[in-house]
Amino acid sequence: xxxxxxxxxxxxxxxxxxxxxxxxxxxxxxFVLPFINMLGxxxxxxxxxxxxxxxDLGLKKGEKVDYAIFQNGDPILIVECKSWKENLTVHxxxxxxxxxxxxxxxxLLTNGIQYQFFTDLDEKNKxxxxxxxxxxxxxxxxxxxxxxxxxxxxxxxxxHIVNNASALKYTKEIKKQINDELGNPSNxxxxxxxxxxxxxxxxxxxxxxxxxxxxxxxxxxISEKINxxxxxxxxxxxxxxxxxxIEPIEEESRVVTSEEEMEGFRIIIAILRRKLPVNRIIxxxxxxxxxxxxDDNNRKPLCRLHLxxxxxxxxxxxDNKTEVKHAIQSVDDIYQFEKELLETVGLYEME
Numbered sequence: 001x002x003x004x005x006x007x008x009x010x011x012x013x014x015x016x017x018x019x020x021x022x023x024x025x026x027x028x029x030x031f032v033l034p035f036i037n038m039l040g041x042x043x044x045x046x047x048x049x050x051x052x053x054x055x056d057l058g059l060k061k062g063e064k065v066d067y068a069i070f071q072n073g074d075p076i077l078i079v080e081c082k083s084w085k086e087n088l089t090v091h092x093x094x095x096x097x098x099x100x101x102x103x104x105x106x107x108l109l110t111n112g113i114q115y116q117f118f119t120d121l122d123e124k125n126k127x128x129x130x131x132x133x134x135x136x137x138x139x140x141x142x143x144x145x146x147x148x149x150x151x152x153x154x155x156x157x158x159x160h161i162v163n164n165a166s167a168l169k170y171t172k173e174i175k176k177q178i179n180d181e182l183g184n185p186s187n188x189x190x191x192x193x194x195x196x197x198x199x200x201x202x203x204x205x206x207x208x209x210x211x212x213x214x215x216x217x218x219x220x221x222i223s224e225k226i227n228x229x230x231x232x233x234x235x236x237x238x239x240x241x242x243x244x245x246i247e248p249i250e251e252e253s254r255v256v257t258s259e260e261e262m263e264g265f266r267i268i269i270a271i272l273r274r275k276l277p278v279n280r281i282i283x284x285x286x287x288x289x290x291x292x293x294x295d296d297n298n299r300k301p302l303c304r305l306h307l308x309x310x311x312x313x314x315x316x317x318x319d320n321k322t323e324v325k326h327a328i329q330s331v332d333d334i335y336q337f338e339k340e341l342l343e344t345v346g347l348y349e350m351e
Contacts (some may be wrong), residue, residue, distance in 0.1 A: 003149055006038045011138040013249055014084075014113060024083040028066065031112025034082050035137070040153030041069050053078065053102075065098045071156060075104045082111045092116070092129070099127035106151075114135055117151075119165050132165040134172070152333050174237065180217055199267045225268065232280060261290040264305045264314075264331040268292050271338050272302065275345045289315065300348050304342060307331070316340050319347065 014031055021027055033043045041048045053068035053075070067079040080095045088109050095118070099107050107118045116131035125268055135144040147168065150161050180188045187207060194202055195208040200208075225286065266285045272281055282296040290307065294300035304315035304323060314334055315323040328334065 002037060003152070004145055007140055007145060009135065010034055010038070011140065014138055017112070018084055021084060024081060024086075028081045031084065032067075032079070032110060034080070035110075035112075035115075036067065036069065038268070039069075039151050040178075040285070047073075047333045050075075060080055061073075063098065065095070065102075068102070068104070071153070071209075076156065076158070077106045077108055077151070078102055078104050079108045079110065082109075084112045086111050088114050088116055091119075097125045100125050105162060117296055119162055121166055121169060127170075130169065130173075132169040132172075182215065185204045185211050185214050187211075193217075223267075226270045227266045230269050230278070231262075234262070234266070237279075255285045257285045257290070258308065260307050260331060261285065261305055264290065264307060264334060265292060266292075267331055267334045268303060268341065271341050272345060275342060294345070294348055305331075305339075316342055317347075 013034075013271070017030055020104060036043055036049060043049045046325045048070055050068045050070060051066065052064045053066075054064055065078045066081045068075045069077040069079070078095070078098060080098070086109055092109055095107050095109050099118070099120070105119055107115045107133075109118070115133075115135055115137060116239060117133040118127050118131050120126055120128060121132065122128050133144070135141070135146050135148075147164075149155065150157075150164070189208055191202060193214050194207065198206065198210065200206065215235055261283075269278055269281050276294070280295050281302065282293050284291045284296075288306075290305040292302045292304070294302055298320075301317050301321065301323075303317065306313040306315060306325065312328050312330070313325040314328055314337060315325050316337060317323055326337065328336075
């Protein structure tokens with residue numbers, strides 16, 4: 001929990017300061033060194049953190065990596081830093097050269113916001129082309145925090161991290177393949193399912209038809225699974241809220257929440273949970289609209305659903321928190337406004 005809070009504080013600091021950070025050196029001191037300190041290493045102790053660590057390459061002398069973290073007299077992690085404005089992809093080859101002349105099994109390439117951890121899974125003492133752990137510190141997921149904690153001084157174990165790195169690397173690659181297939185299914189992927197349900201000959205025309213069907217089926221399946229879990233969570237939360245309710249609000253006593261409104265609410269949660277924990281997305285039903293708020297705060301409306309009249313609308317909020325209504329045919333049309341809903345969350349994050 002302490003590491004989670006420290007990482008969140010650093011993320012807040014980065015969001016506040018990054019536009020004022022102009023150089024690579026400033027990035028190191030403002031963003032990277034605090035991260036190293038969070039891992040339990042004293043940046044001012046030369047026995048633990050060595051800046052400008054020498055990594056001579058054959059006849060090429062004077063090559064230095066920005067930091068080397070030591071434990072028991074041996075380097076356990078070399079760190080190459082770039083300005084927060086730079087794309088890390090073009091710099092991995094530089095770290096690749098440093099890796100094989102040091103004794104470490106791990107290398108970190110970072111611009112203070114994006115972090116890429118490498119090891120030598122493919123060939124011993126030769127840094128892999130792809131990182132086994134990669135994250136954005138201002139948009140951290142819980143599983144990434146768990147992996148970061150393994151590099152903490154108090155729990156660092158080379159064998160444990162290396163053994164886990166293989167699973168992380170291939171899990172990430174598999175997730176990428178799944179994402180690609182869901183976005184644009186390959187013929188092989190389509191055939192896998194078409195062969196199980198279609199008895200005719202898989203012509204090019206049939207495959208093209210099944211491509212759309214497979215994509216649609218998978219997206220619906222995922223959406224339904226999410227909705228089932230959210231429905232269970234919402235029912236549990238509703239029971240809890242009723243138990244804690246001391247006195248009813250007279251204005252809301254005549255309000256009847258429809259199943260269609262709850263279905264719309266579950267779709268909103270499915271979209272916004274990419275940026276927000278579910279417990280921060282709260283609904284309030286009124287006689288004129290079904291409101292969805294951030295942190296149950298009337299000053300932070302996320303959207304409104306107008307579903308009980310003759311025509312259905314979704315109300316979205318602009319920079320001035322003014323509601324703009326958009327006509328929809330059914331609650332499924334809410335998915336068309338994913339970008340706008342996520343942008344509304346971003347407005348409150350900037351406050």
